[in-house]
Every structure is written in structure tokens, then in C-alpha cells.
Amino acid sequence: MLEAARAEFGENGYDGATVRAIAARAGVDAAMVNHWFGGKEQLFAKAVLDVPFDVDEVVGAVTARGAEHVGDSIVRTFLDRWDGVGGERFTALIRSVTTRPEAMRVLRTVLVNRIFAGVASALEVDRGDLRASLCATQLIGLGMARYVAELEPVHSADIDTLAAAVAPTLQRYLTGDIDAP
Incomplete structure (x- = not known):
């Protein structure tokens, strides 16, 4: 059910996804969505808003190789x-x-306030809030090109x-x- 919901929300967004379509994709009766998750909003929260990784572990992984490699580690x-x-x-x-609004909250909270602010804090850099937000713009753009727009060759490019x-x-x-022209 969660995989079907992720696929449906991914293809159609929250507003375009229907409980019936999610249930059909999962091969279950639509009433089961309400039974298991309490409805579309709760299913969305479980399928999409629960990030698939531990935020503190990510900050640790990104900073583990030191400040001089943090850009590479983030990507x-x-x-x-x-x-x-x-x-x-x-x-x-x-x-x-x-x-x-909860999707925006998750994006802002997880990506900017927890991950990138955590990295900036670990590196003890000045203007950490601005630096964190700038990093988020880059990764959101990369994610949009790779996963949403499937912009080639970014979509199929290897990580290296x-x-x-x-x-x-x-x-x-x-x-x-960050003040240099």
C-alpha cells in the first residue's frame, strides 16, 4: 500500500492522487486505506512525509570526511x-x-533546518542559516531535475x-x- 501511495503521489501530487487509484494500484479495496491509515491524509503522511533515512546519521556521514570534502559528501x-x-x-x-503545507514543512525542517543547518553547525561556519538555505536550493534543484522532470542526462547520470x-x-x-562576486 505504501509503495502504491508513493507512486501515485509521485505521479499526481497530493491533490491528483485518489484513494481509489492508490487502492487499485495496491490491489486492495479502497476501504482498506481508511481501515489501515485513517484516510488519504494519514497515508500521505506515512508514505511521503516520513523521510527514508536518519537525519543525524546523514549529518554525520556528510561531515565524516572533513570540511574539505563536504560538498562531495552531500551530493x-x-x-x-x-x-x-x-x-x-x-x-x-x-x-x-x-x-x-505539511510537505513544505517537512522539506524546510528536514533539509534546511536539520540537515544543512546541522552540517553548517558541525563545520562551525559563519552565516550558517544562509549557507544551509543555499545548499537546499542546489539539492532541491538537483532532485527536481533527476526525479521529477527526469531531465537528461541528469536523470540517468551516475553519482560520480x-x-x-x-x-x-x-x-x-x-x-x-559567499560574498564574493
Whole structure:
């Protein structure tokens, strides 16, 4: 049921997904959604808003190789985690962010306030809030290109290629001079 919900929310966003379509995709009666999850909103929360990784573990993984490798570690960790779950949760989250305030809250809370603010804090950099937000813009854009728009060749590129291209920007956002022209 959760896989069917992620796929349906990913393809159609929250507003376009229906309980009937999710149930049909899962091969169950629509009444089972209400029985197991209490309705569409609770199913959305369980299928999409529960991030598929431990936030503290991600911050640790990203900073483990030291400040000089943090940009590369961010790209590799992000793609590894989201590719590992097929990108469907990220797609569903992004497609729902404009109509579901809780989706925006999760994106902001997890990506900006917990992961990137945690990385900036661990690195003890100045203007951590700005640096965290800048990193989020880069990864949200990368995720949208790879999982939502399926923009080629980003969609099918291997992680090494994307890390080489995107990591320098993230590195500058976190450890470089962000006031330089």
C-alpha cells in the first residue's frame, strides 16, 4: 500500500492522487486505506512525509570526511539515499509542496533546518542559516531535475558525474566566501 501511495503521489501530487487509484494500484479495496491509515491524509503522511533515512546519521556521514570534502559528501549522500528508494518519495514531496503545507514543512525542517543547518553547525561556519538555505536550493534543484522532470542526462547520470559537477558549488556555499562576486 505504501509503495502504491508513493507512486501515485509521485505521479499526481497530493491533490491528483485518489484513494481509489492508490487502492487499485495496491490491489486492495479502497476501504482498506481508511481501515489501515485513517484516510488519504494519514497515508500521505506515512508514505511521503516520513523521510527514508536518519537525519543525524546523514549529518554525520556528510561531515565524516572533513570540511574539505563536504560538498562531495552531500551530493553522494543525497543521491545515494534518494536513489535507494527510487526517488519516489522526493518526487511526491516536491509535487505536493505547493498544495500541502505539511510537505513544505517537512522539506524546510528536514533539509534546511536539520540537515544543512546541522552540517553548517558541525563545520562551525559563519552565516550558517544562509549557507544551509543555499545548499537546499542546489539539492532541491538537483532532485527536481533527476526525479521529477527526469531531465537528461541528469536523470540517468551516475553519482560520480553529478558529484563532480555539483559538489564544488555546495563546497563554496558551505565553506567558501559567499560574498564574493
